[in-house]
Amino acid sequence: MPEYRLYYWDLPFRAVFIEMLLHEVGASYQRRDAGDLYPDKCLKMQNPGMAPPFLYDCATRKTIAQMPAILMHLARKYDYLPKRNETHTLALKTILDCNDVLMEITNYNGMQMWEKEAWEQFRYARLSDWMQVFEQTGLAHGLKEDKGFLLGSRISVADIATTALFGTMIHAFPSLETDLEENAPAIAALYRRIEKRTRIAGFLAQRREHWERGYCGGQIERSLRKMID
Template identity: 45%
Template structure:
């Protein structure tokens, strides 16, 4: 076993490292987050307030915070861009993804969506995030390979795929927003999801979980907004 990921049985933030590990052909297992959270979350090496937690089995060391986990895995498994400036752009994209997760769940469920707030988010904020991805894609997507950096897949492609792929699967109505604001990046996501390791992982997960995204009241709130409002 190469890694254990301690997370809930939902895609959301956990799919970022899971998709990367699937692409890299690593041996991993998902362990219920309750094995660490909350009782032991501050007593492990590299403590963390909330999941996901990654155990590097070979080093017997824990790491948490999704962006840190992604950079660790990418550095270990040749999924970072070659050039230093590109590495920081890749990190920026991971952090952008993390910010979108924070926003779409109303600050990790601290609040629920109202019709007005959802309309503002979807029309302005979400659209702006998507257009930013498209701008970076226009500047950097390789014309031959279709990837962000060096003509090969990297942590940047995998992170954007983990974010947008889960959103379009769980909330198909949001695919319209992606087609309007980031069509080239959406094409990237669709290509990456067809790569063999990722395709098999997603097929199994989606069969098991259906359309579930982040679970709980906040997912119910998102679904309520999508069913009650036209874009």
């Protein structure tokens, strides 16, 4: 029996954050379609949530909602949180920053579809600022282009989340790689190093063959591709 069941649509977007950490720590899980719980059963589960991802922990028989909460749960369990209070807090901040970027790049979860002027303002101002936030965080904790991690000398959930954010974004939209190289070269090098870790590399190779360049799906992704591609 697997240790976890992960409920999400057949897309990377928020689920890839969780899957990358599960593979990194060698935990077994079963991927289930979000429709098994969403929307009819969301309010019937223990610890209800509004929308996927949901992670069911088979050992505790409890479901956790919200990508940042799921990552923190797994990071505590598998010792992927920094030891010092400051960097422990920064790990949570990093995950929340990632979640904010996902919301913003989809124009607030698809509240409106992107138009050229709004997209260019976001890409060349807001997104570039976000990239620099991650870069400055890493540089302040010893990250270099050829070595190190986001919050010190040891890998943490912050590195997994940062890689899931930018690695997935650039795989889906390769032209954004130039933006990251210009604004956050150490982060660009970091995500490439993390993607080469044995368990993560195997997972990404398999899933990207299946997903191809897929990102968040539906009308939102079509709007993004119209701007970028």
